[in-house]
Amino acid sequence: MAMSSDEEYGSDQMMSDDELDADSLGELAGNLDSDYDNDADDDQFLENMRDDKPQKPAYEVDYTTLSDAELRNKQKEQVEDVRHILGQPVEQTAILLRYFKWQKERLIDKYMDDPDKVLEDAGLGAEWNDDPKLEKVRGFSCDICCDDDAEMNTYSMRCGHRYCADCYKQYLENKIMSEGESGRIQCPTDGCSRIVDSKTVRLLASPKVLARYGELLNRTYVDDKPNLRWCPAPECEFAVDCAVRQTELHKIIPTVVCNCGLRFCFGCGHNDHQPCPCALMKKWLKKCEDDSETANWISAHTKECPKCVSTIEKNGGCNHMTCRKCKHEFCWVCMGPWSEHGTNWYNCNRFEEKSGEEARGQQAKSRASLERYLHYYNRYANHDHSAKLDKDLYVKTEKKMTSLQSSSGMSWIEVQYLEAASTALQQCRQTLKWTYAFAFYLQRNNDTYIFEDNQRDLEMAVEQLSELFEKPADQLAASRKEMVDKTAYVGHRRRILLEDTANGLRDERWQFTTDIR
Amino acid sequence: MSTFAAKRLQKEMAKIHQGLAPGIFFVNSPNLQHWQMDIQVLDSNPLYAGKTFRLNFRFSNNYPIEAPEVTFIRAPDREIPMHPHIYSNGIICLDLLSSGNGWSPVQSVESVCMSIQSMLTGNTKNERPEGDEAFVLREGRSVRDIRFVYDDPTV
Numbered sequence: 146m147a148m149s150s151d152e153e154y155g156s157d158q159m160m161s162d163d164e165l166d167a168d169s170l171g172e173l174a175g176n177l178d179s180d181y182d183n184d185a186d187d188d189q190f191l192e193n194m195r196d197d198k199p200q201k202p203a204y205e206v207d208y209t210t211l212s213d214a215e216l217r218n219k220q221k222e223q224v225e226d227v228r229h230i231l232g233q234p235v236e237q238t239a240i241l242l243r244y245f246k247w248q249k250e251r252l253i254d255k256y257m258d259d260p261d262k263v264l265e266d267a268g269l270g271a272e273w274n275d276d277p278k279l280e281k282v283r284g285f286s287c288d289i290c291c292d293d294d295a296e297m298n299t300y301s302m303r304c305g306h307r308y309c310a311d312c313y314k315q316y317l318e319n320k321i322m323s324e325g326e327s328g329r330i331q332c333p334t335d336g337c338s339r340i341v342d343s344k345t346v347r348l349l350a351s352p353k354v355l356a357r358y359g360e361l362l363n364r365t366y367v368d369d370k371p372n373l374r375w376c377p378a379p380e381c382e383f384a385v386d387c388a389v390r391q392t393e394l395h396k397i398i399p400t401v402v403c404n405c406g407l408r409f410c411f412g413c414g415h416n417d418h419q420p421c422p423c424a425l426m427k428k429w430l431k432k433c434e435d436d437s438e439t440a441n442w443i444s445a446h447t448k449e450c451p452k453c454v455s456t457i458e459k460n461g462g463c464n465h466m467t468c469r470k471c472k473h474e475f476c477w478v479c480m481g482p483w484s485e486h487g488t489n490w491y492n493c494n495r496f497e498e499k500s501g502e503e504a505r506g507q508q509a510k511s512r513a514s515l516e517r518y519l520h521y522y523n524r525y526a527n528h529d530h531s532a533k534l535d536k537d538l539y540v541k542t543e544k545k546m547t548s549l550q551s552s553s554g555m556s557w558i559e560v561q562y563l564e565a566a567s568t569a570l571q572q573c574r575q576t577l578k579w580t581y582a583f584a585f586y587l588q589r590n591n592d593t594y595i596f597e598d599n600q601r602d603l604e605m606a607v608e609q610l611s612e613l614f615e616k617p618a619d620q621l622a623a624s625r626k627e628m629v630d631k632t633a634y635v636g637h638r639r640r641i642l643l644e645d646t647a648n649g650l651r652d653e654r655w656q657f658t659t660d661i662r
Numbered sequence: 663m664s665t666f667a668a669k670r671l672q673k674e675m676a677k678i679h680q681g682l683a684p685g686i687f688f689v690n691s692p693n694l695q696h697w698q699m700d701i702q703v704l705d706s707n708p709l710y711a712g713k714t715f716r717l718n719f720r721f722s723n724n725y726p727i728e729a730p731e732v733t734f735i736r737a738p739d740r741e742i743p744m745h746p747h748i749y750s751n752g753i754i755c756l757d758l759l760s761s762g763n764g765w766s767p768v769q770s771v772e773s774v775c776m777s778i779q780s781m782l783t784g785n786t787k788n789e790r791p792e793g794d795e796a797f798v799l800r801e802g803r804s805v806r807d808i809r810f811v812y813d814d815p816t817v
């Protein structure tokens with residue numbers, strides 16, 4: 146089947162296989178420049194790129210990844226910095242810095258003003274140097290367990306709220322082990338805001354609880370600093386340092402990649418959702434959750450062939466379906482004949498707004514708005530699902546390739562293009578998925594046509610690459626060059642789309658139907 | 663049930679038998695970790711005057727370090743009170759009842775009842791929380807799994 150982009154995209158590019166990991170695909174963009182001269186918006190894009198060549202893409206942000214050891218070192222450095230100014234020992238300085246959420250200028254200012262008050266507020270008052278101890282108190286009754294045994298040990302901080310040692314211990318254990326608290330544990334008394342200090346924890350907690358307390362205390366450093374965020378991957382110990390602030394999230398989507406490989410948004414912690422801004426992403430997910438009942442029928446992964454009505458299950462990520470029985474070719478998304486898609490792909494990514502007339506009347510209106518939502522949801526869900534299918538297919542293909550390797554004499558390096566193609570597909574589908582949430586809230590104007598063209602071009606490139614994956618393994622070797630070319634091309638299309646949407650956000654050129662601040 | 667929680671609950675029970683604050687009544691306890699209480703609003707608030715409401719308490723092994731699970735339940739002559747922070751399935755959105763938030767181990771069954779009583783007394787809105795229907799539809803979740811956002815400082 147002939148696609149219009151086949152003409153645009155010359156396949157005479159050659160690159161060595163080992164260049165084709167996800168990162169180095171970025172560098173290929175430069176080599177491909179000359180091939181896109183007849184595409185108007187590409188020209189525009191390249192023009193912008195030429196103006197200031199060394200500049201990084203608008204959709205990328207600067208960041209660094211920090212390990213646990215690096216985080217501890219950073220804290221140590223800051224404690225060292227400040228302790229000389231305050232003339233306080235290391236432990237006390239660390240407590241003061243934590244109390245001031247690591248805002249050292251504020252700490253120093255306040256300390257210079259009134260050191261006694263600062264020390265008292267942070268729990269380092271005059272009695273800090275006395276070791277806290279347990280006491281037996283005659284006639285005491287504990288308000289937690291209601292015990293009044295005269296022989297039992299009791300404890301209170303300087304606020305004077307006294308409980309038996311066992312209850313205090315249980316209280317701390319629950320706060321630290323179950324609730325994950327450390328630096329902000331308050332006195333057990335309702336309404337008393339006295340913070341439980343580390344000496345109290347050391348006196349009362351078991352070694353296991355104490356160790357966890359230390360760990361959590363170290364972790365609060367990241368929670369307290371607005372430029373730091375934990376990688377959200379389960380068990381991942383890395384944090385990311387990035388200067389983008391919460392107040393800027395309507396203008397930029399700060400996507401970062403952790404050392405563990407997870408690509409996520411520094412602004413909200415969600416998996417990569419470019420080009421959809423954080424606020425829209427959240428609204429979209431909420432909407433999908435609220436409307437999941439109505440949208441459910443879409444997620445059924447079987448459909449009937451529009452021609453012969455035999456049931457077809459989608460088994461690959463590609464939207465080009467061929468009915469096994471009657472050989473009818475159609476598009477999985479819109480169920481229209483595939484033949485119409487070569488030149489008229491529009492039908493598949495652009496929702497034609499219903500005419501004003503039809504929308505009159507409350508019922509027609511709500512039906513039109515549901516239809517509109519389903520249009521975008523359908524495409525969003527489809528890319529989500531296809532990404533999984535593409536991945537499954539890759540895993541199967543990889544196994545076949547291993548056998549192909551031995552029979553055809555291709556080296557391990559030579560089959561790496563498959564992995565590069567799979568990675569690119571996953572990434573592009575992730576981007577495409579979020580273009581539909583973006584489009585759902587996008588207000589129509591002249592700029593949106595460029596966006597929709599970019600979306601369509603990327604979608605078309607992705608489906609072509611995805612289709613190559615569905616070939617039987619013995620034919621894969623023959624289409625290696627095509628796959629390498631198309632892998633580079635989808636990356637290129639993705640960058641064009643992201644660059645355009647990121648520039649639009651930065652310049653506040655996009656108008657949305659909802660507030661994104 | 664842990665001896666720790668059991669001991670505390672036995673003490674509370676003994677105190678209850680000596681008397682409770684006005685408008686608060688002990689109904690029954692099928693076992694130690696499960697109590698039912700009735701409450702009435704003392705003033706003439708037209709939303710609740712003359713009505714009695716039933717509260718269901720469930721205690722974990724870690725009570726009173728952990729908050730109890732407290733919900734309103736229906737019974738003959740016992741409705742779920744109308745309140746912008748009480749869902750129609752009886753779930754109460756109150757930070758006091760959340761271990762991570764406002765709970766203090768010094769609280770007791772009686773003090774919880776008193777807090778809920780005053781939450782009703784102060785209310786003038788004859789309405790359910792926003793999204794009540796959708797929330798109640800999602801049945802089968804434990805109250806502990808639900809994370810409320812305490813965005814209203816007036817309750």
Ligand SMILES: [Zn+2]
Nearest residue numbers: 287290309312
């Ligand atoms: Zn005690």
Ligand SMILES: [Zn+2]
Nearest residue numbers: 304306332337
């Ligand atoms: Zn206290």
Ligand SMILES: [Zn+2]
Nearest residue numbers: 376381403405
């Ligand atoms: Zn990570």
Ligand SMILES: [Zn+2]
Nearest residue numbers: 410412413423
């Ligand atoms: Zn985000």
